[in-house]
Amino acid sequence: MDPAVQRRPGRPRAARRRRRPRRPARVPAHRLPRARRRAPPAHPAAGARPAAAAGDPPTEAELQGALATASGHHFDLAADIPVRTHLFQVGAREHVLLLLVHHIACDGWSFAPLTEDLTAAYETRRVASAEGHGHDSPALAPAVQYADYGLWQRDLLGDPDDPASPLAHQLAYWRRQLADLPEQVDLPFARPRPATPGYGGETLSVAWDAELHRRLSALAQETGTSLFMVLQAGLAALLTRLGAGTDIPVGSPIAGRTDQSLDRSVGFFRQHPRHPQRHLGQPRLP
Numbered sequence: 013m014d015p016a017v018q019r020r021p022g023r024p025r026a027a028r029r030r031r032r033p034r035r036p037a038r039v040p041a042h043r044l045p046r047a048r049r050r051a052p053p054a055h056p057a058a059g060a061r062p063a064a065a066a067g068d069p070p071t072e073a074e075l076q077g078a079l080a081t082a083s084g085h086h087f088d089l090a091a092d093i094p095v096r097t098h099l100f101q102v103g104a105r106e107h108v109l110l111l112l113v114h115h116i117a118c119d120g121w122s123f124a125p126l127t128e129d130l131t132a133a134y135e136t137r138r139v140a141s142a143e144g145h146g147h148d149s150p151a152l153a154p155a156v157q158y159a160d161y162g163l164w165q166r167d168l169l170g171d172p173d174d175p176a177s178p179l180a181h182q183l184a185y186w187r188r189q190l191a192d193l194p195e196q197v198d199l200p201f202a203r204p205r206p207a208t209p210g211y212g213g214e215t216l217s218v219a220w221d222a223e224l225h226r227r228l229s230a231l232a233q234e235t236g237t238s239l240f241m242v243l244q245a246g247l248a249a250l251l252t253r254l255g256a257g258t259d260i261p262v263g264s265p266i267a268g269r270t271d272q273s274l275d276r277s278v279g280f281f282r283q284h285p286r287h288p289q290r291h292l293g294q295p296r297l298p
Contacts, residue, residue, distance in 0.1 A: 069102050079110055087114045094118075115280060117158075121267055122278040125154070156271075158279025190261070197256045240264075 070078060082098045094114035101107050111130075118126065170177030196205075220228075232242045248260045268281035 070100065075100060075102055075108065079108070082110050083112060085112060089114070089116065117280060118278060119280045119282040121269065121281070125276045126278045154273075154276040154278075156273045156277050158277055161274065161277065161279065161281070193259060193261050194257065197251065197260060199251070199254055199256055
């Protein structure tokens with residue numbers, strides 16, 4: 013993995029609680045990968061971060077600044093585990109917990125089960141402590157852990173260094189398919205392309221009526237394809253008409269959770285398959 017990619021900010025999530033937090037519980041029991049990509053350095057590797065020391069409660073502006081600063085942390089996956097926490101005291105009985113997770117260990121879908129399990133663990137621990145039941149509580153673990161998924165995927169695809177493995181065959185196939193694709197798609201942009209990507213963007217929503225949906229579905233049935241394939245072909249045709257050429261890579265992020273048992277798991281399951289669109293010959297566009 014490119015070192016420039018390894019040092020990336022994580023995905024922050026902050027939660028505010030109006031109770032005095034007690035010693036953290038041992039739940040939830042999601043096993044995240046260690047995610048170290050190179051041999052660790054000689055000094056001890058960074059582990060879980062201690063909570064911020066309590067002092068004078070910050071103002072709201074100071075809190076937002078502290079959250080922004082903590083959220084800007086760049087993980088070094090050669091030395092750090094992909095999770096970092098900060099606890100801020102903002103009142104006598106009010107705290108803000110910031111949970112920062114590197115994208116390699118958590119996708120957008122994972123935030124819901126992670127937040128729900130963390131909240132359930134906190135409430136279970138709080139009630140048990142208030143009733144004098146001690147500090148331990150049972151672990152809340154999903155049926156399938158992310159580590160289990162990784163082991164299953166490794167067993168299914170095999171060793172990439174083994175030329176006879178399914179993974180080696182798939183990698184070779186896609187390298188051939190993507191070998192001659194252009195570095196970038198040439199389109200009539202409204203402004204010059206920046207030298208350094210800023211990753212800014214905008215979401216454009218398009219709605220169509222029931223009649224158009226019926227006609228698109230009928231076209232998909234006539235051609236033996238899916239509605240997704242018809243829409244993707246239409247997008248590629250539009251880009252070709254705008255001057256992008258006839259060899260267009262289109263990526264489509266998918267959840268990657270093809271089994272219901274993965275719904276409650278925390279990890280990076282999202283996949284981003286790329287679909288090269290090749291218009292053979294000179295396509296006739298209206």
